Each structure stands twice: as C-alpha cells, then as structure tokens.
Amino acid sequence: MHSAVHQSIAAVWRIESARIVAAVARRVRDLGVAEELAQDALVAALEHWPKDGVPNNPGAWLMTTAKNRALDWLRHRQMADARHEDIVRDLDALGALTVPDFVDALDAARQDDIGDDLLRLIFTACHPVLSTDARVALTLKLLGGLTTHEIARAFLVPEATIAQRIVRAKRTLADASVPFEVPRGEQLAERLGSVLEVVYLVFNEGYTATSGGDWMRPELCNEALRLGRMLAELAPDQSEVHGLVALMEIQASRTGARTDAQGNPVLLTEQDRGRWDHLLIRRGLAALARAEALGQPVGSYRLQASIAACHARAPTAADTDWARIAALYAELMRVAPSPVVELNRAVAVSMHEGPSAGLAIVETLLQDKALQRYHWLHAVRGDLLEKLGRQEEARAALRQAAAQAGNEKERALLERRAQR
Template identity: 45%
Template sequence: MPESVEQKIQTVFAEQSRRVLATLIRLLGDFDLAEDALQEAFIAALKQWPQEGIPEQPRAWLVSAGRFKAIDQLRRRARYHEILQQQADVLAAQAVVNMEEENAGIADDRLRLIFTCCHPSLAPEAQVALTLREVCGLTTEEIASAFLQKTPTVAQRIVRAKGKIRDAGIPYEVPEGDALLERLQSVLQVIYLVFNEGYLSSSADETVRHDLGDEAIRLAELLNQLLPEPQPEAMGLWALMLLHHARRHTRLDAEGELVLLDEQDRSQWDRDDIARADALVRHSLSSQRFGAYTLQAAIAGVHAQSPSAEQTDWTEIVGLYDLLQQHMPTPVVALNRAVAIAMRDGPEAGLEALHPLMEDKALRQYHLAHAARADMHRRLGKLSEARHDYEQAMRLTEQPAEQRFLRRRIAELAK
C-alpha cells in the first residue's frame, strides 16, 4: 500500500524535527519560541501538504513556516510588551533574506545546539536533561522516567537551563581552536552519562535501557559527523559505546539477571558494531592525540576480539591500563588495573595490588571494589573473607539487579 501524505508527514517529522528545531533556535534566539514554532509549522504542514503536495525541500518549508508562525505569535503578544513588537519586526526584516543564504548555516545548527545544551556554565544534570529534550527529542516525562526523577523536577531543570542560556547570553555557536577541545569534553561527558544510565539503569523495573544507549550512540555518531575536523576522543567515545552496545543481548539472562562478561555467549555479540568500533579505535590511536575514552575503548576491544574468556590477552589489558592511568589517574582505573593483574598473575597478585588502594575513602564506599576483592578471596578459597566482602558490596549498591547478583554469589559460597 502506498504511503499516505499523512504518513509521509510523520516520517518527515521523525527524521527532520530536531534539525528544524535547531535551525529555528538559531533564527529565533529562544528555545521556547522555537519549540512552539516547530509544532505550529507541522500543524500547518498537516493542513496544507495533503492539498498542495509535499514541497521539494520540506525542511526549508518547515523552517520558513515556523519562523513566520513565531513572528505572528510575537505580534499577538506585542500588545502587552513593546519589546516583543521590536523582536517581531527584527525577525520579519530578517525573513526577506534569500533562502539559499539562510540555509547555508543549517548544516551546523545541530552541532551548535549540542554545544549550547552542554555548555559548562550549566549544571551537569541540566546539560543531560536539556540535551535529551532538545537534541534527541525525548519528552520531559521520558527523561524523568529514565533517571528515576519526578517530572516537575526535570521540567524545572530544563526551564532554568534555558533561562540561564538566555540571561547569560550564552552564544549559540560551535567554539573554535583550543576552546573547541575544552568544550568538547563537556559534550562527551554528557553523552557518556546518558549511555551509562542506559547500560545499567537505576530503575528497579529495567536493568538495561536500550533506548538511552541507542540515543547516546546516535548522539556520538552525529557529533563525529558534524565536527569540523576529526577529533580522536570523540571517535574513542563512540567506539567505547559501540563495544559495550555490541554485548547488549547477552548481558542479561532469560530471567533478566546480570551475566558477567566471561559467562556471556560471544556468538551473540554484534560483530558489525565491533568492527566499526575497531576501525574508530585504530584511527584514534594513530593520531597520537588520543585520551581516556580511546584507551577504554581499546581495552573493551581486546575483550571483544577474544574468542573466549580464557584466551583474553590480559598482558595487553594491563599495559593499556598502565597507559590509562597516565591519562586518568583515578581510584576506579587503579581498581580495574588490579583486577586485570589478578587475571594475569593470579588472585594473590591482584589482592597485593588492591590492598593499598582500599585506603582511599572513595573506593571503600564503592561497591565494585568490595565485589572485586570478594572474587579474589573466593578464587583463593578464603570463603569467609569473600562472604564479608560480598555483603559489604551489597550494602553499598542500590541497583536491584546488582543486589540480586551479589546474593547469588553469597549463596554459592555455602554450597
């Protein structure tokens, strides 16, 4: 059955709405006005396109319609606010610019929007909420559900972020030179925060949120496509998420319980994602300008390329962790290195590497540090110590699936 005009309009909305919004924000200089204009433009399309046909350039039509709808809205409100009349007059004057000239900036509008939503003057949680709302198009309710927060709280967070962008005069632009590299870190961090919530959800109902993982990967791909020149760490983050995403169907069993990496069915891993990630990692490493995301992707790549858990090259992984510590000298990296040493040289060597790290207060409050030590004690047959560490790990995590996994580990010690 041929696709109806209404279906085609819905397809245009799904594919183009975020692009149209990004351009309207640039033209109108106001998030809320642009969102209203976007909705009115699509309402107009639903009325006009079935009679007039879908235009050759639907995005340009929607941008133009949205801008004029915004001008009309400002003029309706202008009887109460003189400044709105002035704003409407300015926008109307700009509307006579040749459409080809106007369209020249459209290609970069989504990139501008990403950098604006991830501006470092905004709080991290506001950056995440605003990016998911404006760049990805998630509803406020969907964002609140994903992060186990109340919808009014997320709505207020988004409103305040928009207000700060407006009041502080945060420029709607892509930074250049050193400023681009500095700001890029904020963008990558936001994307990774979104992915991590999808990778192991805070929700008691959903251990894995594939939708958030998909959105984060889509954002990373979009970022890499739009950046004015290739950036190794942007490629590294994209690769890292692809490698984790490649295992998405094997991380839970049929009952929805967590399955550890060495017990996963590797034949079910997505080899296309792994191949794409491998090419990105190689490209990033060859630049000699790589950082922590690329090195984490390289470590994940060693696991992904290993035919089995027993054939994992732990010597290479320890070496990569040595490099990662130079770029990111954090307690968690040191912990992961100790775990890799335990796999390469045995649990006693792992405990020796882990012992001084547990002096760090942050690691003592980190459930995975206790779980790692428990596993080393278990492998050595020190079951009492292992049970104590597993119980401590269970007290420190609030993630339901992790708690269930740790209970199973404790029960196995009694067998």
C-alpha cells in the first residue's frame, strides 16, 4: 500500500515541483530557501499521505503546505530585516493557510499567476551569471523535476559533481542578488536566448549523447520538450520559443528510426521514414507555423526548424529539397554564424550540387583549429572523398573521425565505414 502511495507522491512531485518552487520563491526571494521549503512540503506528504490517503487534489495540497512553510519562514524574518517590508504587506493580504483549506486556496482570488512564477523560475535558473553547466543542472533539478542522481546518470558524471554544481549555482544567485523576476525590454530578448540555449543543450545531449555507450538518452529529450512546451505556453508571443519547440518536436519524431535492432546508429538519409512519429511532426509543423505567423525577424531556432521541416515533408530521402536546405543554412550563417553551421551547409551543398562543391567548403573549414577536434568534420570529409572515389583519403579521414568520437556507438559506426 505504502509503495503505491510513494509512487503517487513521486509522480505528483515530478509534475508539480517546479510550480511549487516558483510560487514559494516569489515570496521568499531566495531560490535555495524556496527549494528547501518545497522539500519540506514533500516530506510532509511522505508523512501524512500513507496514513491519511492521497488527497483529491494532491498538487494543491503540496502547494498550500509549501506556502504555509513560506509564511512561517517570512514571519521569522519580517521583523529582523527591513528589506522585507514588501513581504509584510504580502502577509497581511494573504493570511495564513491551513492544509485542509487547500481547495479554497486553489480557487482564491488572491492566488498568484502560476505562469508568471514559472517564467521567473526559468529565467532565474538560466541566469547568465551562472556557467552553462550550472544552468543545465539547476534547470533540470528545479524545472525538469529530476533528482541529482538522475541528472548525474544522464550526463555520465559523478552524483557529487552535480550536487556541487547545484549548490554553487544557488549560492552564486544569492551572492549576486539576482532578482526573482522576468526581465523586460531588451533584457528579455538577451536573457531569453540563455533560456533557450539551456533547453536545447539538454535536448541535444539526449538526441546524440556526447559520450558513453548509448547513442541517445530519450529521457533528456523528453524533459527538454516538456520545458520547451511550457515556455511556449508561458511566452506565446516569442517567435524563437515556438521555433525551438518546432525544431525539437520534428527531431524527436525520428527517435524510433535512429537505431537498428542492435541499437546501432542509423543516419538520416538511411532511416525508415515509416518509423517516424507523425504526430510529433504535425506538432512541430504547427509550432513552426505559429512562429512564422508572429511576423518577427527570423532567428536561428526558426531557421533550424525550417530545415528540419524540409526533411519531415520529404516522403523519401531522394525527395529532399536540398536546394532550399542549402539556402536556409546560408541564411543561418548570416543570423548565427558558426563553423558547425557551415559544415552542415557543406553537406547540403554537396547533396544539391555534388560532392566536389561540398568538399571545397569542408577544405576551408580544416583551417579552423577548434573544428579540427570535431569528429563530424572528418566524417563529412571522408564521406565526400568516398563519393569522389578517393578511397584511401576517405579511409584516413573516417579513421580520424572515429578516433575523435566520444560516443561509443558513433565511434563504432565510423570505424565500420572506414573498414568498408
């Protein structure tokens, strides 16, 4: 019996924890304290629910309990710190809530806008004052609902490392006095980029793992998709949010076709498109249409989603509109230039104009010292050399790519291609 209750608590917590931490953080203005108070509510559920049964509205029960903890915490602080004068007014307005009153509390007119609280939490967890690794870990902990153990397992690092990153991140936010708010004006556009970057980093690590024995980590893709969909609901007037959601939906649609029966990688042009998830494709195309309908300047995520849509709309690999894809990559180079984008453009140009045209672009990229360590540069070069009949050069390039690959499945794939 208790086991079933504990499973229910875990499931509810996974769904509700971000909303609870966000609502509490708005009151206490401290992310670390907010998480501790939310955890207190979780502990209370673990104590009461096995004896009393799971409430009819478990999310509201947890929310009310956490708010009560926050109100108690504020009472202890309000007279000691003059900075909390605004919180005193909140206390007068809100009053104390008791756990049995959770239904009334949920319907009360004084209830804060959950969407605003979640946006504040997202922008705080992804604040540029934090390192990228810290932003990713904190976002997955607070918004993804993942445990420290789950995050560590997904990124193949020790659990202690993730725990330290999260602790340091919360301390950094507190030391920097980062406000728990949604930025406005130009700051919004600047900070939104940081938020989207973190979500897409999480997705990419799930889509093609950088190291280890698994080609994909679907649980990370699912968490990134959940965060992206949440952002789209909370910021419906931001084109790039819908662009990122469209990109992730369409890429995630290929998951079932990206490996064979033995778990080996299957590259895009060789995939069985009948195994693509057409519901996700429809969702992705709808998100792309929403992004385009806003009439805002085209951004990198929307361009990448447009490229993914070209593949999704092609019944077979031979039907792919490579001319349009090459043009979209050229536009992406203008909007968000990078050597990796140029490498992808080289692939599209080779498919449209022939391997010689693509190889000419790749050869210029060999001068980029940072990209020389990118195994897909040598993999693409090997593929193009093979198509041109330059077998020995192709084999050497593919072996170099295999030697640099961090993921075991990718390394094996490239070694097989070199031997072939």
